[in-house]
Amino acid sequence: xxxxxxxxxxxxxxxRVRERRVVLGIGDDCAIYRPTxxxxxxxxxxxVIESVHFHSDDPAEACGAKALARGxxxxxxxxxxxxxxxxxxxxxxxxxxxxxxxxLLKWKIPIAGGDVARAQKLTCDVVVCGxxxxxxxxxxxxxxxxxxxxxxxxxxxxxxxxxHVPPVPRPRLDLGRRLRGRATACMDISDGLSTDLLRLxxxxxxxxxxxxxxxxPGATREQALHxxxxxxxxxxxxxxxxxxxxxxxxxxxxxxNVEPRGWDHFTYNGHR
Amino acid sequence: xxxxxxxxxxxxxxxRVRERRVVLGIGDDCAIYRPTxxxxxxxxxxxVIESVHFHSDDPAEACGAKALARGxxxxxxxxxxxxxxxxxxxxxxxxxxxxxxxxLLKWKIPIAGGDVARAQKLTCDVVVCGxxxxxxxxxxxxxxxxxxxxxxxxxxxxxxxxxHVPPVPRPRLDLGRRLRGRATACMDISDGLSTDLLRLxxxxxxxxxxxxxxxxPGATREQALHxxxxxxxxxxxxxxxxxxxxxxxxxxxxxxNVEPRGWDHFTYNGHR
Numbered sequence: 001x002x003x004x005x006x007x008x009x010x011x012x013x014x015x016r017v018r019e020r021r022v023v024l025g026i027g028d029d030c031a032i033y034r035p036t037x038x039x040x041x042x043x044x045x046x047x048v049i050e051s052v053h054f055h056s057d058d059p060a061e062a063c064g065a066k067a068l069a070r071g072x073x074x075x076x077x078x079x080x081x082x083x084x085x086x087x088x089x090x091x092x093x094x095x096x097x098x099x100x101x102x103x104l105l106k107w108k109i110p111i112a113g114g115d116v117a118r119a120q121k122l123t124c125d126v127v128v129c130g131x132x133x134x135x136x137x138x139x140x141x142x143x144x145x146x147x148x149x150x151x152x153x154x155x156x157x158x159x160x161x162x163x164h165v166p167p168v169p170r171p172r173l174d175l176g177r178r179l180r181g182r183a184t185a186c187m188d189i190s191d192g193l194s195t196d197l198l199r200l201x202x203x204x205x206x207x208x209x210x211x212x213x214x215x216x217p218g219a220t221r222e223q224a225l226h227x228x229x230x231x232x233x234x235x236x237x238x239x240x241x242x243x244x245x246x247x248x249x250x251x252x253x254x255x256x257n258v259e260p261r262g263w264d265h266f267t268y269n270g271h272r
Numbered sequence: 273x274x275x276x277x278x279x280x281x282x283x284x285x286x287x288r289v290r291e292r293r294v295v296l297g298i299g300d301d302c303a304i305y306r307p308t309x310x311x312x313x314x315x316x317x318x319x320v321i322e323s324v325h326f327h328s329d330d331p332a333e334a335c336g337a338k339a340l341a342r343g344x345x346x347x348x349x350x351x352x353x354x355x356x357x358x359x360x361x362x363x364x365x366x367x368x369x370x371x372x373x374x375x376l377l378k379w380k381i382p383i384a385g386g387d388v389a390r391a392q393k394l395t396c397d398v399v400v401c402g403x404x405x406x407x408x409x410x411x412x413x414x415x416x417x418x419x420x421x422x423x424x425x426x427x428x429x430x431x432x433x434x435x436h437v438p439p440v441p442r443p444r445l446d447l448g449r450r451l452r453g454r455a456t457a458c459m460d461i462s463d464g465l466s467t468d469l470l471r472l473x474x475x476x477x478x479x480x481x482x483x484x485x486x487x488x489p490g491a492t493r494e495q496a497l498h499x500x501x502x503x504x505x506x507x508x509x510x511x512x513x514x515x516x517x518x519x520x521x522x523x524x525x526x527x528x529n530v531e532p533r534g535w536d537h538f539t540y541n542g543h544r
Binding site for chain 1: 295296299300301302303304305306307309311312313314315316317318319321324325346347349350352358360362384385386387389390391392393395397399401402406409411412413459460475
């Protein structure tokens with residue numbers, strides 16, 4: 001088995017999902033994307049590394065599905081729709097790489113390119129490109145005093161199962177699009193509500209006050225507050241937006257009334 | 273030291289190189305790029321993994337410079353100019369990650385985003401986005417019988433030094449742009465002339481005949497023929513193009529008169 005044959009397999013499998021703007025896909029030095037006039041393109045890139053972002057004994061298919069879901073969740077947080085992904089996967093053997101790929105293909109996102117290599121640990125880097133009408137992307141710096149704070153669902157489910165997959169939650173792409181022009185700020189909760197809300201408040205130059213923490217079935221309040229990886233959105237805006245109202249934005253130096261104890265790759269240990 | 277502080281350091285260091293089309297850089301869920309009307313965007317993604325793509329004892333700065341050079345070489349091969357890069361780096365400790373970053377910043381390419389994580393081996397995924405006038409990208413499928421085959425420089429230097437860095441060769445960005453509308457097919461030689469010429473011929477549905485193999489000082493003919501990583505371009509077109517003429521294209525099933533023994537991640541071992 002060779003790199004060439006693995007790339008051929010990937011090309012065949014990914015060829016089933018097409019996007020007319022991807023005018024050249026896998027097989028050349030670069031993929032070519034032809035932008036539609038009036039669109040801004042948004043880009044996210046996320047590592048998914050064995051025994052860092054997933055457990056070595058979790059099924060490779062579910063890990064693949066999760067790898068792309070993480071990127072799609074970032075696209076949702078911008079209010080964008082996904083256009084294509086670039087998938088780089090390295091691993092010790094081809095079989096796991098194929099299973100990983102099979103899992104991520106379930107999202108039906110066009111794969112425009114990528115890279116394969118050998119490595120001791122299954123390692124993936126997922127890049128997703130999304131598009132949004134010019135100037136309409138949701139950012140995390142627009143929260144204003146008086147805004148309500150929302151989350152898109154109950155939190156802590158991934159933490160409660162110690163980040164094992166499956167299940168792989170569904171990224172909130174539809175909600176993200178509906179929030180365009182409504183939410184004042186938006187991000188996805190990847191590292192835990194407490195840490196990510198502080199990031200949103202810091203970017204916006206405001207303070208946040210959490211009144212309630214909606215916990216998923218089986219999750220503790222701690223897990224709901226500090227656990228990440230649920231692919232829920234965190235956003236601010238006027239009263240009455242869809243979602244779960246958890247508190248409010250107020251004037252003041254960037255701070256929140258909950259201690260930020262979410263995930264940080266260089267200070268914590270454990271699985272994510 | 274925390275992920276947040278490393279990201280802050282990266283944001284400060286990368287903030288010095290700007291591109292007006294990157295309307296939102298590091299710090300949100302996604303970066304935002306605003307395309308210029310009439311441009312096609314090209315994307316390449318390459319893994320650079322310790323003890324696979326570089327030696328563990330090579331200086332991290334040089335490895336960082338090489339990591340981005342690989343991507344820029346793919347951009348050159350499309351005849352494009354680089355617009356921005358997304359850099360994901362994982363490693364066992366922050367210091368090596370910072371050195372790695374410092375090395376890749378020498379190319380003065382805007383860094384629009386990325387990811388950082390912990391991993392046992394220094395692992396990087398480099399995505400480069402380039403732009404080319406609509407429909408003008410150089411591809412590898414346009415070689416026609418009667419074309420001459422060219423390389424942009426002497427080959428085998430990287431193989432001769434067993435792929436140690438430094439030095440890091442300079443990607444052929446200027447040449448790539450000059451070849452737009454002139455070369456019929458183009459790619460960069462990443463896995464060795466013998467293997468990559470067969471790929472070009474396969475993509476174009478033609479045969480290739482090599483008449484001479486220009487070896488870099490200190491490199492054997494074998495190294496020049498099968499070694500990669502020199503960041504030279506391989507291209508076809510009419511007589512008289514700039515570069516080193518090494519043979520010709522002829523009608524026939526995809527084949528070349530040299531055995532393809534270049535790099536394949538899943539059949540060879542060694543350093544690249």
